[in-house]
Amino acid sequence: MDISRIGVVGAGQMGNGIAHVMALAGYEVRLSDVSQDALDKAVDLIARNLDRQVSRGKVSDADRDAALARIVTTLDMADVGQTDLVIEAATEQESVKQKIFDSLAPHLLPNTILTSNTSSISITRLASRTDRPEKFLGFHFMNPVPLMQLVELIRGIATDQETYETCMGVVERLGKTAASAEDFPAFIVNRILVPMINEAVYTLYEGVGNVRSIDMAMKLGANHPMGPLELADFIGLDTCLAIMNVLHDGLADTKYRPCPLLTKYVEAGWLGRKTKRGFYDYRGEEPVPTR
């Protein structure tokens, strides 16, 4: 199936990155969120990220302008539904995602493919509540989307081969690489990565190290580009906690118990970079550890 129009729901850090790479690859993008303010901020950020790519010689001025012209923002689900492919990238809560798919339902074209960028939630369960489980796929980008090479493709139990192959074609057109993952809690990357982050929070909670020493240890001792606590702040502590809860509930193993300190940060509203405070405080010139 040919894809030319893509609807993206949720214009946070993932939704704006997805809109950015899709528009650069030549797709017409309809980006939606709960408020026009969020959409305006997302488009500003896409423009700044494209400018950065232009200044580094990665993207030409003409391609930047053409990409921006391919993104329209909308608060109307009818605009999003009348596309070839919808990528849902809203907050990592099943009820939020379910409401979005419900509100899209009356507007979909017969062949619209539905996908979710969920980090952890069952694709089979999300799909089963739509009218088209065979045309539903997990389309999981990594953060930051313009830089990360991998996309995980997750088939639900009912996903058909055509849907999978069509989305694989989109990944190829983006110049990215797909890893196929089975539909079990948190798939491949987050099944491994997020428990590692949770263990780093336990290491902090138990006083084995402080924020700086834990991050430095993993950067210099294991060659990770970011320390695990810096990475947690980058992903969003709410998202990390949601993923641990899905692993804990879905696999029923205490080894996935979210660290109480992670829960405490989320309860405080200290969600990482997006709220300017998490394991680091980002309100000043330089990030300062909060422990």
Ligand SMILES: CC(=O)CC(=O)SCCNC(=O)CCNC(=O)[C@H](O)C(C)(C)COP(=O)(O)OP(=O)(O)OC[C@H]1O[C@@H](n2cnc3c(N)ncnc32)[C@H](O)[C@@H]1OP(=O)(O)O
């Ligand atoms: C939670 C989930 O469901 C799944 C996930 O996504 S888990 C998270 C996965 N992501 C990671 O693990 C990221 C780990 N971190 C990294 O790999 C690196 O720190 C990083 C790639 C993010 C940044 O690398 P860095 O070298 O420190 O950054 P920086 O020098 O600022 O930028 C590198 C390049 O990217 C560009 N860049 C940075 N952010 C960008 C953006 N949002 N858009 C476009 N370009 C961007 C910069 O312009 C720069 O370009 P050049 O290489 O041409 O100079």
Ligand SMILES: NC(=O)C1=CN([C@@H]2O[C@H](COP(=O)(O)OP(=O)(O)OC[C@H]3O[C@@H](n4cnc5c(N)ncnc54)[C@H](OP(=O)(O)O)[C@@H]3O)[C@@H](O)[C@H]2O)C=CC1
């Ligand atoms: N952060 C990461 O590293 C990664 C995240 N993901 C997944 O991507 C998805 C989005 O995460 P991320 O971008 O980080 O989260 P953000 O919190 O940055 O963005 C989520 C966006 O969705 C919006 N939103 C909430 N409810 C609705 C709704 N009903 N309709 C439309 N938009 C809505 C939010 O608006 P408001 O702020 O007003 O609530 C916000 O703008 C999640 O499923 C997450 O698990 C996948 C890969 C990596």
